[in-house]
């Protein structure tokens with residue numbers, strides 16, 4: 001065992017090649033001279049390690065193989081009924097960004113961007129570290145640092161594609177806010193707690209967006225090829241949703257032609273390309289963030305709707321930030337009963353309940369599993385109907401072959417000169 005990890009998970013190469021990498025980019029911040037993140041079309045952004053280098057320090061900050069809750073350290077006021085399945089929940093609101101453009105362009109109600117803007121303009125953050133479409137190749141994402149409303153607005157909206165926003169922390173300095181998926185936020189927090197951020201960089205607020213999994217680039221390119229026939233590589237713009245709630249999937253080629261599909265239709269296909277680590281993810285709702293934001297699916301979106309967000313405070317710092325952002329006029333939010341969280345995210349709840357069964361199947365197959373502690377995974381798994389208990393194990397045993405988990409899979413760096421869609425991840 002290495003720091004409580006299975007001995008077969010002794011390096012960042014082990015994490016990546018055994019498909020336990022979540023793609024956050026934290027390892028490349030912990031050891032910048034040794035590790036760089038690259039695009040691997042069939043999995044996501046993944047780390048490449050310099051030959052022969054030790055990656056012990058980076059492994060300490062890796063949320064792919066270690067997530068641990070310590071309830072004694074949670075801030076007061078967490079909801080005991082929700083804690084097992086949703087982590088610390090101090091308060092839940094529903095509403096939207098008061099800035100109509102942020103609300104419209106945002107993925108749900110623009111709450112994540114509004115909070116980021118508040119932290120820039122009214123709190124102490126000098127920059128917001130997050131991610132956005134790569135200029136000239138919008139099927140990929142880059143980590144970005146935004147310093148004003150225009151920059152934030154250019155990077156609103158959920159991108160159902162690999163992104164490693166922690167990479168943006170490598171060049172950060174001073175107080176900052178961080179926005180990312182739950183695994184990204186966990187990576188940022190582990191870097192912070194272990195003193196692995198660049199000198200002077202100080203994370204003042206973390207905002208997580210709920211996440212069912214990030215489909216591979218290959219899945220999206222395959223979807224475009226199948227439904228549009230557009231040559232991958234000729235894109236000028238690629239939006240996965242937003243511009244209304246939930247908005248549409250829109251691709252625009254460099255010749256100006258566009259292809260549009262509903263959010264539901266596109267997600268229904270590309271979700272099959274989610275990498276393995278997403279299938280065993282125990283944190284889809286940002287349990288390690290100060291604030292997390294998701295869709296209030298408890299009420300179906302109406303035609304022409306501009307969007308609403310569900311906002312969850314998870315720490316006292318997050319609670320204070322949301323309350324001040326409301327007071328300062330950045331967010332229009334109404335406090336709601338915390339039960340709206342499970343009512344809105346039944347699918348994420350169901351998925352989290354299967355994690356223990358999936359980990360058990362991996363163990364039965366002799367595979368190393370990540371260390372997830374304090375997340376009540378066994379107890380919540382046992383809450384599923386008996387038929388589903390068995391299915392979560394048997395279904396996983398079947399999938400192991402499809403994902404090729406029994407052998408190591410080296411990271412394959414995408415080279416633009418060899419652009420061609422390849423098969424998506426497993427399903």
Ligand SMILES: Cc1cc2nc3c(=O)[nH]c(=O)nc-3n(C[C@H](O)[C@H](O)[C@H](O)COP(=O)(O)OP(=O)(O)OC[C@H]3O[C@@H](n4cnc5c(N)ncnc54)[C@H](O)[C@@H]3O)c2cc1C
Nearest residue numbers: 106107108109110111112113131157158159211212294295
């Ligand atoms: C892969 C993925 C899966 C998701 N699955 C769910 C789900 O199952 N249920 C649910 O309720 N919500 C899900 N969401 C989040 C949801 O779509 C909304 O984004 C969320 O409610 C926040 O909306 P908003 O309007 O406040 O965000 P916005 O104000 O639009 O801000 C979005 C922020 O997220 C950042 N971001 C966008 N894409 C990524 C990415 N790939 N990785 C890291 N950061 C990114 C942007 O940089 C921006 O700062 C998912 C998002 C992603 C990216």
Ligand code: SF4
Nearest residue numbers: 021022025027062064
């Ligand atoms: S999960 Fe994050 S820290 Fe771990 S190997 Fe992947 S990119 Fe690196």
Ligand code: SF4
Nearest residue numbers: 022183211213278281
């Ligand atoms: S499902 Fe989990 S591991 Fe996958 S991208 Fe989302 S938060 Fe990260």
